Amino acid sequence: MEASAETHKLAIFRGLLKFKSNKQKIWGVLILLSIVTAIEVLLGIYKPEMFMGQVLGMKALNWIFIILTIVKAYYITWDFMHMRDETASLRRMVVWTAVFLISYIIFILLQEGGYVEYVFTNGFVKTDF
Amino acid sequence: MDSTVVNTSAENKRWGGGIEPLKASYGKMMMWFFLTSDSLTFTGFLAAYGFSRFKFADSWPIADDVFTHVPFIHGNYPMIFVAFMTFILIMSSVTMVLAVDAGHQMKKAKVSLYMFLTILGGFIFLSSQAYEWTTFIKGGYGAVGTHGGNIIQFVDASGERVALKDFAIAESSDRTQHARKDGLWFSGEKALPSFTFEEVLAGFEANPGVFVRTTYTAEDGHKTILSRSESLRELRTKGKNVVEGANLIQNEYGPPLFANYFFFITGFHGFHVSIGVMLNIIIFFNVLIGTYERRRSYEMVEKVGLYWHFVDLVWVFVFTFFYLV
Numbered sequence: 141m142e143a144s145a146e147t148h149k150l151a152i153f154r155g156l157l158k159f160k161s162n163k164q165k166i167w168g169v170l171i172l173l174s175i176v177t178a179i180e181v182l183l184g185i186y187k188p189e190m191f192m193g194q195v196l197g198m199k200a201l202n203w204i205f206i207i208l209t210i211v212k213a214y215y216i217t218w219d220f221m222h223m224r225d226e227t228a229s230l231r232r233m234v235v236w237t238a239v240f241l242i243s244y245i246i247f248i249l250l251q252e253g254g255y256v257e258y259v260f261t262n263g264f265v266k267t268d269f
Numbered sequence: 270m271d272s273t274v275v276n277t278s279a280e281n282k283r284w285g286g287g288i289e290p291l292k293a294s295y296g297k298m299m300m301w302f303f304l305t306s307d308s309l310t311f312t313g314f315l316a317a318y319g320f321s322r323f324k325f326a327d328s329w330p331i332a333d334d335v336f337t338h339v340p341f342i343h344g345n346y347p348m349i350f351v352a353f354m355t356f357i358l359i360m361s362s363v364t365m366v367l368a369v370d371a372g373h374q375m376k377k378a379k380v381s382l383y384m385f386l387t388i389l390g391g392f393i394f395l396s397s398q399a400y401e402w403t404t405f406i407k408g409g410y411g412a413v414g415t416h417g418g419n420i421i422q423f424v425d426a427s428g429e430r431v432a433l434k435d436f437a438i439a440e441s442s443d444r445t446q447h448a449r450k451d452g453l454w455f456s457g458e459k460a461l462p463s464f465t466f467e468e469v470l471a472g473f474e475a476n477p478g479v480f481v482r483t484t485y486t487a488e489d490g491h492k493t494i495l496s497r498s499e500s501l502r503e504l505r506t507k508g509k510n511v512v513e514g515a516n517l518i519q520n521e522y523g524p525p526l527f528a529n530y531f532f533f534i535t536g537f538h539g540f541h542v543s544i545g546v547m548l549n550i551i552i553f554f555n556v557l558i559g560t561y562e563r564r565r566s567y568e569m570v571e572k573v574g575l576y577w578h579f580v581d582l583v584w585v586f587v588f589t590f591f592y593l594v
Contacts, residue, residue, distance in 0.1 A: 162370050162373075163367065163370055166363060166366050166367060166370065167363075170359065170360075170363045173359050174356070174359070177352065177355055177356065177359070178352075180589075180593060181348050181349075181352040183593075184333070184347075184348050184592065184593045185333075185347065185348050187490070192490065202593075202594045205589050205593045205594050206589065206594070208589075209585055209586060209588075209589040212585045213582055213585055213586070216362065216578055216581060216582045216585065217578075217582065219366075220362050220363075220365075220366045220578045220581075221574075221575055221578045221579070221582075222369075222571075226291070226292070226293060227290075227291050227292050227293070229290070229291055230291040230292075230293055230298065230301065233301075233302075233305075234301050234302070234304075234305050237305055238305050238308050238309065241309055241312070242308070242309070242312045242316075245312060245313065245316045246312070246316050246319065249316040249317065249319060249320040250316075250319050250320065250323055252320060253319065253320035253321065253322070253323025253324045254323045256320075256323075256324045257323055257324050257325070257326050260324070266417070267417055267418075267419075268415070268417050268419055268507070269415065269416050269417040269507060
């Protein structure tokens with residue numbers, strides 16, 4: 141128990157940034173998460189014109205938000221929840237299952253939502269009266 | 270016979286307990302599996318929310334028009350308050366992980382301190398959530414609902430929102446709210462809006478400086494504002510009732526589903542936070558009375574910590590999909 145507690149992996153960014161202790165890593169990850177959140181908030185307030193173009197059916201800005209969110213989720217799970225220190229099999233059981241099922245239902249529901257919107261817009265359905 | 274016995278004893282080594290193939294205790298593993306399934310529940314809600322947003326792609330409200338309030342300060346400050354809430358939750362995640370770290374080193378005083386701070390963060394977040402709900406339910410400007418269930422909002426010539434009370438012409442009316450105590454069948458009704466639709470229409474006709482903002486998003490990402498003559502026609506032909514604030518049937522921001530998802534998803538998340546605070550309090554007192562000190566292991570702090578971080582994790586997604594995207 142004590143032995144495994146001491147063996148935290150202390151490097152993030154694939155070893156680019158190495159922390160001296162677990163506590164230092166926690167503060168480092170907090171700084172990272174705060175920076176990412178600050179970027180999101182600033183982009184959300186100012187909505188720069190350059191990110192307003194459509195990319196893969198969505199505004200580029202929305203893709204940036206989603207990617208930044210996944211980055212935050214990664215560091216919360218890997219460092220705050222210590223997923224980095226778990227065995228590969230436990231990590232895969234949790235992460236792969238979730239990622240597969242989540243992507244699947246999101247694809248299905250968004251596809252269907254887009255279709256319903258298409259029918260509302262182009263079909264003979266009146267919603268504005 | 271002999272060989273059978275040898276085989277079972279070999280089996281016993283693998284399955285007889287005492288081996289942790291995942292190097293995680295049963296409790297911690299089960300917490301992970303619970304969190305996986307709980308994340309799927311939240312995914313279900315958020316994906317349904319995404320479905321409805323795609324379905325009402327151009328009539329969905331813009332978050333910056335809706336969530337603009339900051340406590341004690343008047344004016345339009347989108348994003349600020351919710352950024353504060355996010356920061357509170359991340360901070361309480363940090364104190365939680367510090368508590369886990371102190372637990373590994375068997376430092377009881379530090380675990381208690383960090384658990385206390387985590388609980389404090391949880392309470393601040395829940396209070397913020399209550400404020401957010403209150404302002405959302407109360408509403409700011411008021412709007413008119415159409416026969417088709419759309420929302421008509423009002424702006425001045427510069428595009429700034431105008432509240433109904435700033436232009437509606439109130440008439441004396443005998444209409445009073447029907448309360449349970451007055452009714453023959455003990456049935457009441459909802460609070461009446463401050464103005465009737467006729468009063469809003471009369472005020473709109475008398476104020477040439479007020480324009481209709483429709484529920485539809487234009488190319489530039491803002492809601493379409495109609496010219497004065499179009500505004501008059503829109504309000505006269507489509508207007509039906511006055512909407513102030515939000516409930517599950519109608520809200521002044523956009524499609525009814527918008528408020529429903531807001532209540533449902535942030536409510537379900539808030540419920541998770543409440544449960545988390547409760548668990549944290551139980552663990553906090555267990556730490557204080559020395560339960561884990563006697564057990565020689567603070568693993569329970571770690572397990573509850575996993576749940577607490579998960580609540581933070583979900584908030585990161587709720588934050589993105591309700592306030593940013």
